[in-house]
Amino acid sequence: MTELDKPDIIESNDLSVVDRVLTEFINAVAAEDGYLEISARLKDGILEKRDFSEAALERALFGVEQ
């Protein structure tokens, strides 16, 4: 694994409970073999864009090309 491949682990200090749980979740997905891209898309969608819709979650899981 190169430096670039390493999962972007999110620090969970000073986050709300919900964000802390979501951060733990995204970090756990990132640790799964072959799930780095999903983890990055989940981080962008739910933590940064705050989009919890079903469509956004599907995009995160399956990529935008679906």
Place this chain on the structure above:
Amino acid sequence: MIKIDTLTISEFRGIRDLTLSLNRKNFAVCGPNGTGKSGVVDALEFVLTGTISRLMGKGRGDLSIKDHAAHVDCQKSPEKAFVEAVVWIPSLNKTVKARRTVKSPSVLELTPDSSGVRAVFRQLEAHPEIALSRREIIRFVLTEPGQRAKDVQALLKLDQLETMRSRLQKIANAAENTAKTAKNARGTMRADLVRAMDIAEATETNILEAANKRRAIVGLAPLLSLATDVSLRDGLATVEGAQPSRINKAAAKSDIAAAASSVNSRVLGTFPARLAEARSAVELLQVDESMLNAVLGDDFLKTALELYDGELCPVCDTPKSLQEITTIVSAKRKKLEDVRALREKAETAISPVRETLDEDYAFARTVYSYAKQLLGTDELQAIADFGKALKDASDTLRGFLPLDKTIAVLAELPSADAFMGVLKKIETAVEALPEPSDQDAARDYLLTAQLRLEALGKAHATARTAEDRATKARRVFDIYKQASNAALEKVYDDVQANFANLYRRINADDEGAFEARLTPSYGKLGFGVDFYGRGFFPPGAYHSEGHQDSMGLCLYLALMRHLLGGGFTFAVLDDVLMSVDAGHRREVSKLLRAEFPDIQFVLTTHDKAWLKFMSTTELVKKEGTVHFRKWTVDDGPTIWAKGDVWDEMRNLANDDDVPGAAALLRRSLEHLSAEFCEALRVKVEFSVDGHYDLGDLLDPAIGQMKSLYKDARLAATSWQDTDRVAVIEASEKAFSDAVNEAKVEQWQINPSIHHNEWASLQKSEFLTVIDAFETLCTHFKCDACGDLIEVSPSRGKREYLQCLCGKVKFSFMKKPMDK
């Protein structure tokens, strides 16, 4: 999130016009009941969140912000009723002015406006719990576990996590269904290929062996592999060679036999039992109307959540946040959990029936292609009708609702009689076809096989993609369950430890070993607290009301810390420590200051002693307090402030309202005398109801001041400090003169006499009284800093009579006598 600089309230609740300078610091609002403190709390909640919990929610009847938030005299002009707050946002390092009017509570005016600032206010709107009363805080402690779980989950916004869980589960389920359908389609395509090639299994070896046998007949070289660029019909590459020129007799016979077998299987084997099972499972949901309505209701709620666009409720088009709408929908769907379980069971039972119908539909399509070449329009129509009926039935089962349609399909699947009749005719027609030559048969074989091989390839690719998605969606859902459960357990552990630590700090004197247990279980949150090492009990079991109050506060603070993390910067505590005794209030003040130094607290209390503790522990500074002395419907609250009360008395007297001025003088002196007594450590005759009249307080305060000056003078004399003796004597004389001038004894009022004798004076006489008492009151303060002269320390052996700036500092310590 935010801190408040200033708060301006106009024509709002009981307040006409009030501006408070909070300066991003802790702030205390003190005053007797009914003087307008709650109006300040409501105003803060209103401007920050757009709501007033006192006017909303359960048990509030027909109260509303629009009708009842404006001052009673301003009800018809709600646009004039507004609250404005100058707010500092630490995360953006920005100061903005926020304003809301009662006319449009949901419209937040921001100056300057920006998306970042709006995001902060959206977060505030989602957290009305930044302002809580004692009643709201104590509910976390004194409630049954099921309700506590709901309250805590609502506070911690855990419903968002539940929404995530249900959406990820829905996606995983849908992906698995898609994968299953794709897998079935692949199975159908494989079966089609196997039949057309007359092979046992669709393996590369079998396919190559069978194809090469036919290729040899038509004089083509054998194929060595089934690579993606290889076609079984390679070498037959003419335009007309792309399709079989006539019916592939062997494949047709095989397809027709398979179609007949599939349709016949509906009355054979295990299928009838499965069908009956599916029907019973669905009928369970239709046993009575309420169950049926519950199914419809659950479906409606599910659809409502799916249609939510992030802004408006899809049902009523009112703006709703995701959290609001999921809270409403989840709460309603929770009640329908049993129905949902029955529905899931029924849908599982229906699934194999639907798959069978889909298979028959695929056969109908295959057979149709033969019928087109062999039979007339009536037969074609019969096949088309059968296919449509199968498709409709499958769609009805997939849709599940309305239940009566689903039950009707399960009660009577589309009749295959006409189709079977047509199938017989096709079979006869195919049989009647001339046997092709070996070469023609081989050519048709290769063309049909290649078409079905390509279809299988596509179906295989679709199935693999669908399987991959299903695997990922399920895995992500599983990870979410594990991670969220573990994270939530940790949250509860942390809250529990933090709560116990906060509580121990307040009650270190007698509960230094206190422990607590938050025990989450499905739908419940147990809360056990240690009772002096005798075991864990519910908080209401043995602890006093005062201890429960401090538990409520500690649990609230621990929860908020975990809820908002670094975003916990502001909280309004509305008279939350009503039952906590004096000693523990001091500890609460120390705790808030030490443990939450970065949080701006706005505290209200009717208890001056509690205010004093806040001040002596430096939880609030002197300039961070406001003291309401009275409230009238015309004027709203009136604040005790330096100087202005004396002017107000003079104004009343000058307006010939001597009774009004006299009443104000009496109330003012009662208030000030209480402060003098506290500052000078005056011994006052105990009153069981805590109420003291002017006569109970002012005389002892005067007597104490005289006595303290005397003690200080004797101490200075013992040290032969003549300068200090002179200063003290001057102060003593000035004080005595002021007492004499005020004729305190003459106006001494018997508490049992209701009548206020000042009220019967002439205006000029009473103005003299006002001047005299104002002068007297100034002699309880330092003429340099204006602060009250007080005895230090506030407990134990008296050491000094002093003021804040040090100009007044007289020691009580006498020089020891020589032996």
